[in-house]
Amino acid sequence: MELNLDSEVLKAYGYTKENVNIVQIGSGLINRTYLLSPLLQDKKFILQNINTAVFQDPQAIAKNLKAVSDYLAKNYPDYLFIKPITTVDGEEMAYVNHEYWRMLPFVSKTVSLDVLSEPKQAYEAAKEFGKLSRLLNNFNANTLEPTIPGFHDLGLRFEQFTLALNQTTKQLKGLAKLEIDHALDHRYILDYYNSYTHRTDFPDRVMHHDTKISNVLLNAETFEGVCVIDLDTIMPGKFISDLGDMMRTYLCAFSENETDLTKIKIRLPYFEAMIKGYLSEMKGILTATEKELILFSGKYIIYMQALRFLTDFLNDNIYYPINYPTKNLDRARNQFKLLSELSLNEKELQDIIEENLV
The missing domain is CATH 3.90.1200.10 (Aminoglycoside phosphotransferase (APH), C-terminal lobe)
Incomplete structure (x- = not known):
């Protein structure tokens, strides 16, 4: 399935369409979410498009997450906080064709449930x-x-x-x-x-x-x-x-x-x-x-x-x-x-x- 994903988004994080597999995932109604798997690396990432109709100030999200992440890293370094990965230019998000994107580490051997069963x-x-x-x-x-x-x-x-x-x-x-x-x-x-x-x-x-x-x-x-x-x-x-x-x-x-x-x-x-x-x-x-x-x-x-x-x-x-x-x-x-x-x-x-x- 061809995904409508601008190659400039991948470029912002050092990748191209040729060296990754991309699959759209998630059940959320707000942001578009993709699983990005580099072909030559043994790790995966989450790539998300931020819905600016809901989040009208994406920079506020970036600032908040950086502040909280920095605090936790300093005071509770062992706590797993899913901090966004910076772009190749050191930015908290990628801004491509009037859209905001961010990349997050994928946490393996975990599951996100839609329904509680116990x-x-x-x-x-x-x-x-x-x-x-x-x-x-x-x-x-x-x-x-x-x-x-x-x-x-x-x-x-x-x-x-x-x-x-x-x-x-x-x-x-x-x-x-x-x-x-x-x-x-x-x-x-x-x-x-x-x-x-x-x-x-x-x-x-x-x-x-x-x-x-x-x-x-x-x-x-x-x-x-x-x-x-x-x-x-x-x-x-x-x-x-x-x-x-x-x-x-x-x-x-x-x-x-x-x-x-x-x-x-x-x-x-x-x-x-x-x-x-x-x-x-x-x-x-x-x-x-x-x-x-x-x-x-x-x-x-x-x-x-x-x-x-x-x-x-x-x-x-x-x-x-x-x-x-x-x-x-x-x-x-x-x-x-x-x-x-x-x-x-x-x-x-x-x-x-x-x-x-x-």
């Missing part, structure tokens, strides 16, 4: 994300630049929902009446979050912001955690971003694309494994306020994602890809169901948290 995987992934946060505990998060401004800002997402609600058609508003009611009824989640923001022990941290299972590499045989990948969204944030996104994506056996809402259930063994893994790294550094908000982090992120899907539906589907007109409405319904399941299981989930905080 609690151990949730434990290992949560442990890896927690470990990265722990190692960066003393790094000044506010020296990093937001690579997607407002990405996990629930206040902003609610404003966008309100604007869409006021501007949408009567037809779309009618189709989404129940979900609009859910969105308004759960406004208390935003108010609750805002009541905590003044606390001095609710710090900004270096957060990954996209902690789905495919963004951590596991040992291909043992499923033990190896390292965190897909680091474009490393930027300042609250701990709830990472832990909440794990809850949103690990706890149910089905993704946001499942339309049979009877299947949307919380898997308690996966929740327990995730909490154990995360707190095995983070328990010692989380503040009293952060410990109070562990379960709330799931509500925060799930509600925010429900709002984003609903907002996109009301905006006539301008952001998330769809293959039928009401797909984003179905996704919103799915997330509101997951939110209700989290609340229904709240006592048992909180008991698991308390046991692992001891």
